[in-house]
Amino acid sequence: MTTHVFRGGVVVDADGAREATVVVEDDRITQVAPVDSDTGHGDDLDPDGAEVHHLDGAYLAPGLVDAHVHLMMDAGPDPAANVDASTASLTYQATRNLRDAVEAGVTTVRDLGAPDGIALDARAAVADGTVAGPRVHACGQNVVMTGGHGHWFGREADGPAEVRKAVREQLKAGADVVKCMATGGVLTEGAQTGAPELTPDELAALVDAASAKNVPTAAHAHGTRGIENAVAAGITSVEHGTYMDENAAQMMADAGTYWVPTASAVHGIVDNADAGTIPEWAVEKGEHALEAFAEAFEHALAAGVTVAMGTDAGTPYNRFADIPQELELLVEYGLTPAEALTAATRNAADLLGVDAGRIAPGLAADLVVLSADPTDDVTAWRHPDRVVARGRFVSNMA
Numbered sequence: 450m451t452t453h454v455f456r457g458g459v460v461v462d463a464d465g466a467r468e469a470t471v472v473v474e475d476d477r478i479t480q481v482a483p484v485d486s487d488t489g490h491g492d493d494l495d496p497d498g499a500e501v502h503h504l505d506g507a508y509l510a511p512g513l514v515d516a517h518v519h520l521m522m523d524a525g526p527d528p529a530a531n532v533d534a535s536t537a538s539l540t541y542q543a544t545r546n547l548r549d550a551v552e553a554g555v556t557t558v559r560d561l562g563a564p565d566g567i568a569l570d571a572r573a574a575v576a577d578g579t580v581a582g583p584r585v586h587a588c589g590q591n592v593v594m595t596g597g598h599g600h601w602f603g604r605e606a607d608g609p610a611e612v613r614k615a616v617r618e619q620l621k622a623g624a625d626v627v628k629c630m631a632t633g634g635v636l637t638e639g640a641q642t643g644a645p646e647l648t649p650d651e652l653a654a655l656v657d658a659a660s661a662k663n664v665p666t667a668a669h670a671h672g673t674r675g676i677e678n679a680v681a682a683g684i685t686s687v688e689h690g691t692y693m694d695e696n697a698a699q700m701m702a703d704a705g706t707y708w709v710p711t712a713s714a715v716h717g718i719v720d721n722a723d724a725g726t727i728p729e730w731a732v733e734k735g736e737h738a739l740e741a742f743a744e745a746f747e748h749a750l751a752a753g754v755t756v757a758m759g760t761d762a763g764t765p766y767n768r769f770a771d772i773p774q775e776l777e778l779l780v781e782y783g784l785t786p787a788e789a790l791t792a793a794t795r796n797a798a799d800l801l802g803v804d805a806g807r808i809a810p811g812l813a814a815d816l817v818v819l820s821a822d823p824t825d826d827v828t829a830w831r832h833p834d835r836v837v838a839r840g841r842f843v844s845n846m847a
């Protein structure tokens with residue numbers, strides 16, 4: 450057994466900040482002992498044979514959880530450029546993305562769409578130590594109407610019966626989550642932004658089929674009607690939610706539907722308009738989406754929608770190494786740095802159903818050492834001093 454003790458630091462998670470000594474045995478947190486600054490009690494834990502790490506007042510936070518990534522995408526200007534890429538080259542890209550993510554302090558990712566079982570296999574490759582990376586949850590292929598958004602890497606299905614079969618195929622392959630497209634994309638040329646795709650009947654069949662394995666469901670939804678359709682069907686999380694209005698936000702709050710905003714995705718496009726490699730029509734649609742997005746945050750925060758952090762990493766100029774910058778965007782849109790931390794740790798972990806996201810005994814030893822307090826300075830996440838994923842220091846992972 451390998452035991453690590455983290456001493457002299459400030460533990461900071463969704464439960465707040467406190468001076469504490471943290472003991473890790475193998476891949477688990479086993480003790481979090483508050484330090485009494487008068488007596489020094491709690492600072493004296495010294496398990497046999499433990500490797501002791503003196504944090505000297507640094508901050509110990511949970512590793513980040515990104516609820517929406519695409520491991521096989523390269524963050525190039527046009528994701529469709531990969532349509533003809535071989536499974537092997539997409540897999541190499543995934544390997545690189547996994548390493549970039551975990552080095553940035555991301556210890557869990559959820560892949561919401563990849564062909565050929567790439568992300569499901571990545572889950573096993575990380576778990577057995579073949580490649581370095583965050584723990585992976587994966588949907589397999591996303592369920593999409595014939596010709597719908599992202600169909601090139603999705604499982605096309607039409608009508609409730611076919612959707613049910615498509616879901617069962619993903620569950621059979623070992624999916625941790627079922628992902629579907631409830632609307633079109635913002636960036637599909639010629640398409641109406643965020644028009645409904647899967648119908649209410651199809652969405653209801655999808656949620657029902659997923660319930661057999663008790664896995665969460667995730668719906669890509671930009672347009673208002675598509676969001677409402679997804680929530681009414683009982684979807685666990687709305688991804689993007691760009692055109693969420695007051696009514697849609699209230700529906701989500703009432704149903705307990707999570708919102709995964711993926712601000713990095715639309716910012717990746719709009720903020721890189723000058724790079725000249727993204728088509729002009731796409732930038733224009735992105736700019737329109739951005740205006741609606743600011744309003745979506747106002748509605749969501751007013752209604753009390755639960756936000757879980759996700760980036761859509763892999764889409765244009767949206768790199769795995771930059772995942773922590775999503776927290777800065779969440780703060781720009783009105784969350785406090787502490788709320789951004791909660792969205793990116795506890796809430797995202799709860800959405801995925803993983804035993805992580807806080808620093809407490811029994812949870813996975815997914816830890817990030819930061820030199821500044823992330824509930825005070827959201828940019829503290831940019832340069833983690835150290836990352837521990839399931840008890841292993843990231844530099845020694847592979």
Ligand SMILES: [Zn+2]
Nearest residue numbers: 517519561761
């Ligand atoms: Zn996506």
